[in-house]
Amino acid sequence: MNSPSDDGYSLEKAKENLNVLRTVEGQVVEAIEAADSEEVLEYLILDQQLDIHHEGGQGVGPIRRAVLRSSKASRELKRTVITRGDDTPESILVPDDVERNARTALRTGKPVVLYGPTGTGKTTFAKQLALRHCVGYSLHTATPSWTAKDIVGGIGPNLSGSRMSSITYHTELGAVTSGVKRTRDFGIPYAVILDEITRADISQIFGPLYTAIENRNQTLIETDEGEAIELDEDLSIICTMNMSDRTVNELDNAITRRFAMVELDEYEDDDRQTLFRDWLDSNLSDIPLVDNDDLLALFEADYDGINNGSEQASRGPIMRFGPMHYRDVTVFLREALQDEELYMDAPAEAVGQAFRTFIVPRLLNSAAFPQIEQIEEHYRALDKSFEMFDLAPAADLASRELDAERRQMGSYEQ
Template sequence: MNNSSDDSYTLDDARDEIGILRRVTDDVVEVIRTAADEEVLEYLIEEEKLDVIHDGKRGLGRVRRAVLESTLASDRLKRVVSLRGDETPEEILVPRDVRRNAKVALEAGKPVVLYGPTGTGKTTFAKQLARETGIGYALNTATPSWTPSDIIGGISPDYTGQSLSYRTKLGCVSEAVQRARRFDVEYGVILDEITRADISKIFGPLYTAIENPHQTIFETDEGETIELDERVNIICTMNMSDRTVNELDNAITRRFAMIELDEYEEDKRRQLFKDWITSHVTDQTDLDENEILRLFERDYEGINHGHEATSQGAIMRFGPMHYRDVAVFLGVGCRDGGEYEYDQTDAVGQAFRTYIVPRLLNSAAFPQVERIAEHYRALNGEFEEFDLSPAAELAERELEQERRQMGSYE
């Protein structure tokens, strides 16, 4: 590999040797390190996409690492390589005050908890927030087996040698700190669905670190100490379908900014429904898109605000994002050659039976189960062009089981 000077690699050099650079990873890394200016990096990454060729569609490979380490690379270019392959929607649909409050909290150095009912787009907004406030992010979904080691770090067995040994292993927050330090960037770490884990247990050491940010929370085998870093934005999501903020350990509400996601503005919610129907239903099926839109609206309103046909109030809080799954199901099932190509009106009820009713029942107490069943009986009567009986029947069966368990089945 040749370059036009002993000190730097120019854009002309890169263009002359692009054939070699497309094949040899070591040469690409060296060019990035010795580039004359950012124009060289932009050519390699944005025009030629050499990071995709050598590192794959996503992930932190050698080429992307070299860009992040380069003093010539702008934050914009670092975002390009950090977020390569990320399909998070660009448009932020949450209410304006939610977005502003979350950004201000992070700028003030507070970790954020995005909480609300299922289907309100908490995870999507968490990713958008991380993208907007940092160079990249890591998404980690909590499990019931999580311990403080998953957050901070711990000791892990190493089977690579001839005998068993133990090494330190970074937790997700410690990894984010290490990455922010190494590349001198703001970096986000998302802890998704934290209510699946024992919050008080997993966050214990983190609580202490938030109160004392200069305190060491972990030390690697190489002697590197990990402390919370102001460049790391911690963003959590929490499904509140079965608990309220008042039921949480007050340690988290004292140390985290609690940002609620609940109702979407009506015009934005309606636009979401329209977009999903246009993308998945309109060209793939013979279903009346206006009636599908009306069904989505009526179902959402009945669940969240009540249904005049049943003279009942709201059943529960339920987000609009669930209806995207219904639209996708209809598009796939009713397209040419699909399972419901010749039974498209039946597909609607099956989609609600598959994606909407189970999610409602999963969070419902007995009185709510009764109202869910009544709600879908009413919808089935209102929308005669669709067969919503599968959704209503599923709710009815759950109601019968609840009655048996309560000893009141007749």
């Protein structure tokens, strides 16, 4: 094989040596590092997909690192390799003003919090926002055990050795500091998404970050190599926060003063119906076992009853609940109604089972006792109103949860 020379690695050399490049990963790295034009990189990565061939469908290995470090690679090519395997949809479905507010907030350099009830598309929009504003992103989902170390890093044991008596310690980067390192190493704008941060103690995990936001020269952590990590202007921080049972006023003032708060809540009727119709058409248009107009009416009645109150159940609103959950219902039905071993012979029941699987559990997850009562009444009423469907499975699940809550309350009283 012809080795890359000081004159650069040409497209002709890449084509001539393709068989070797497919065999030897290191030669691909050398070819990328010595490429004399972006055309060479596009041939290796876009046409021949040698990064996928050697490194698989996702992750950042030596070949992709070489592309990310290359001065010949365009921003789009870098985005291609760093997001291999990413399935984020291109079409943004959130209301226009939400998108504009979020994009503007990111341009100010402030961290952004997308907040609102479950099912409003916050996580998907966070990824879309990251891909439009940056070259790549990493996604981290909060847990109750998170500490500041998960955000900025800290000291941890080096477990690579075999003898416990010789344990050493090293610096471990957190979600944000790892993002800063990637921004620096590759010279790209990068985003860190912190998903569902209300699962953690926000004041505890963000303490050091608050200080760094106020003073960009504040060192968050120093690596073992002595590199000081501060917030970088090319790093974007995007958080998501479920607010089904909370309001912004209940949050620590520290976050609302330092982060741009972008609400993702109410969809206009036309926008919501467009979402419902698109999901029904894309998943069920070729399946005549259920009527899409009837399903659309059911989705609307369910959504309205949950968010605004149901005339059938003679109750007020149950909780804030987003429209994105109904996409899962249409995908469930698409699979269920094409297989005789599933629900092909029972389409009415399939609808109820879809609601039992994807809608009711998500409502019950954050429901208090009075809301559980409302959920049961709501689905009993819908079952009567929509006789073409069998919504008893959804109502029965709420009923069982209600019985369990009553038994638990009874044990407390005793």
